[in-house]
Amino acid sequence: MNRSIYLLKRIALALPVILFGLTVTFLILYRGPLDPANAILGQDAAPSDVRRLRVALGYINPDGSPVPLWQQYYGVMSDLLLFDFGNSWAVQRNVSVASIIVSRMPATLWLGFWSVMVALVVGIPTGFFAGLRANSLSDYVASGGGIVWRAMPNFWLAVILAGSLTAGGLMSWYRHFPCGPNENPCAWRTDVVTTPSEVSNLFSTIDLFTGVPVLEMLFIPVPNGFNLLIAFKWILPAALVLGSASMGNEIRIGRTAVLESINSKYVETAKAKGLSPRRIIVKHVGRNAAIPLLPVIMGEFYLLIGGSVLVEKVFSINGLGNLFFRAIIVPDIPVVMALVFIFVLINVFVNITQDLLYTVIDPRVTLEDTG
């Protein structure tokens, strides 16, 4: 089957998945025990205010009768699918959900990017290294380390790391590194919690020709070197926590995959042909070992969605995970629905990408229908 037809088919099949996910979320939010009006207004709210808010939130009609569930469902779904996320109820009253999400996005993307990088850059090479030196001391150290990283739960590791970075902790030097502890002011200083403003200024948009920011002209994002460094230093502990589990996974699976392929016949053949060890590892062992690694790597994206809630909370990172948590607690249903919608879309997109990548890595995997 043609790859683009396959892609279209997958996208068509994804629609029911998206609808199902949203419907379940809708039912939980609108049929569950949440009571936004009471939560927003609090204990000493005048009942007339509560009622007025319920009308404004679309729970009851102006005449007091409850809005039927199907009507609420239709309203919510049609707005969502047209990417009209509406206004926030409680996180930031009357501000558009889209602008809230956009303002929280940079921190989460930055965190996600570096936690994937930590896992990829440390995990896979270490796994390969261990596999190539199977049953040596360095293998034991590497794969033992992998198991330990894998075993440490995020919520625990985050609290421990935040604690040891804090004044009086083992690694409190990290905050002012590389300045001395008494060097003030120190531009390199980072806080353990809260989000520095550098994160939202990682890039400047500079006009290509004049070098000055001009909105009307052709402009491109140019990295702000120092901001990038500061933001990297700040995010590293959180990214390490979030990436730790997948890093451990990648070490273990990378090791096994390398061990499997290195003993197979085609590697012997390659050796016999006189290929250099480097070429064998990159071209033959590496490529085959990547097949079992692919779902693990892609799985990191799911982890980032779920895991960021926790890590962002502990480090007080003003990102989407924290927003999601806050929106459920207050509760702010338009924000929750919009975020779930985005998470479902990411999920579906990642899944489709994963299947397409299989065919790229392993030509034996085809897109033929078996029937």
Added chain:
Amino acid sequence: MTENDKSRRTFLKATGAAALTAGIAGCSGDGSSEPTDASTETGTGTGEQTPVVKERTEIVPGSTAVEKTGEYSFRITLREPFSFAVPVLAYSAFSIVPEGVVGDIQGYDGDMSYEEFSTSNPVGAGPFRFETWESGDGGEFAATAFEDYHGEAADFDLQDAIITSPTARFNYFLNENADVAGIPTEKYEPNKVDLPSGAGQRTGSYGPLQNDKTVNMARTPTINTFYVGFNMEKVPKAVRQAMAYVVNRESFVESVFKSRGAGAYNLTPTQIFPGGASAYQEHWQGYDGGDTGGSGFDGLSGYPYSPNQNDVAAAKQVMREAGYGPDNRFELNWLQYESGTWKQMANTIRSRLEAAFIDMNISSAAFGPLLSQSEKGQHEALTLGWIADYPAPQNFLQLVDPPNTVYDAEGTQPNGARLFWSEDAMADENVRQFMVDQFDRIQNNPGTSEEAKQTRADAAVKLEEGLWASAAMIPIYHRTDDLFWYDTVDYDAPGAMGASRSKMVNAASGVKGGTVNGISATFNSLDPIASGNTASGGKIMDMFDAPFNYPNAAPEAEPLLVEDFEANDELTQYEFKLKEGVQFQGDYGEVTADDAVYSIRRLVESSNSTNTYFPLSVLNIDREERTVTYTEAPSGE
């Protein structure tokens, strides 16, 4: 509560439970549209198919009884006499904003959009000018000193990190990112405290912290009470009394709250108890064995349920007398808000009650669901707290005025303590009537004369005794607020009304570096009439000025934007004279009577107002209402 409210409640009762539950079923009230007040059901009942004809009353726009009487003077007319208008007008929702700044009431188009005003450009006459607000956990809030402030201008700016996790807050403080902060109970170590003994606010030191620093500390008893309330239609008196017997406040406060509070025997906190702290203590001590009911009930002398001890034997006996025993146990559902400390306490109570033939199930809920479940009466035992709106006993005791403990979806009066102390309650009718009468004595003697004060004080004390007799509610503790600060600031910790009622300009001085760094909880709006929680209340206090103010949260309100005021003899009309020459921030000119009228009208009439409780229920400002008749389709759900 007004006579009107009361007759309406009686009317609802007469139409029967059916009408009441009909209002509750849709979780919705009986309906109205945008600007509303009380509404009255005059329908044909809740027949399945018959459309219900209903009437609702709504406030006529512009009818709020606040009027300009001169360039700098305005008058407020109340429906009923009320002597606490001054402290109520110190509430941040009454902050004065420039006339016409937003167009959310009739007659104004607005200088800016509501979103702009409430999130990025709030304009007030307060000591700090808004700078930035990045909302959300991990965000920040900043404001700079307003040079033209009518009081003494601040010589420092404000910068708050918005952090919600207690651990993250503590870490932030340890790293000296914040000058002033609280320490969460789980991180707080009582052995590090060095405070002088005594009552009232105490200042001392705390430390060393893990960063080897010793910080300054102030412990302030704020005006609040946390309690366990019962749904009296579901929980028999014996069960309520049994719990009262096994509650040992002093040991709870010490072991669960690490002594950051004091045991509560009265609902009215110590600071505002008639006669003061010593009267409070004398009131509950020395129970003489008086009866907790009966036809001649006229109060009690002393707290009747074994104060300061865990009296399982007495609990057992009171249950036995009511016919319970090993084979006839009572199952009690306990509902609490999400809190580790209350959970700990609930577990202790559960294990003690087990011996007294009561099986307790503990469940917890977020604040919203907790409120909606309890207003529908789905709870049995419930934990809640009340923090003073204004420092007077009736602000607390209105919670237990029996008619106010039954949910009423209408009107402006919020539900009290959710006790459901109706005529159907499992309680002595005499005690209920006693409570109603005593609360009426408070309501009917609003004056400032010595005699009226004496009557109110006497009634307040009697209400506490009626509460003991019925065991409708068990006050548990009065919280104290601890604040900690480094030497980078000379900090005068806010008083009994709590930090959210103070302006930083009155608390901080000698600020090193020119900025006071703090930690704030999340908040959702910078509009005074929509400020929902204590965090936004604190921000409003810094940027806006109201007619009155609690100077650094001391419990005596003083004029702020107002220079002088007078009330008529009936205490139904107040005329205020504003200070002249007070400037708004950002070129909005002088504060005049027009601005005051506009601001109070917004609080009453704007659809953005989430605080109409204060003008309509507490103050009860006069307003015109019109009746709208409409037909409601039968509910098809």
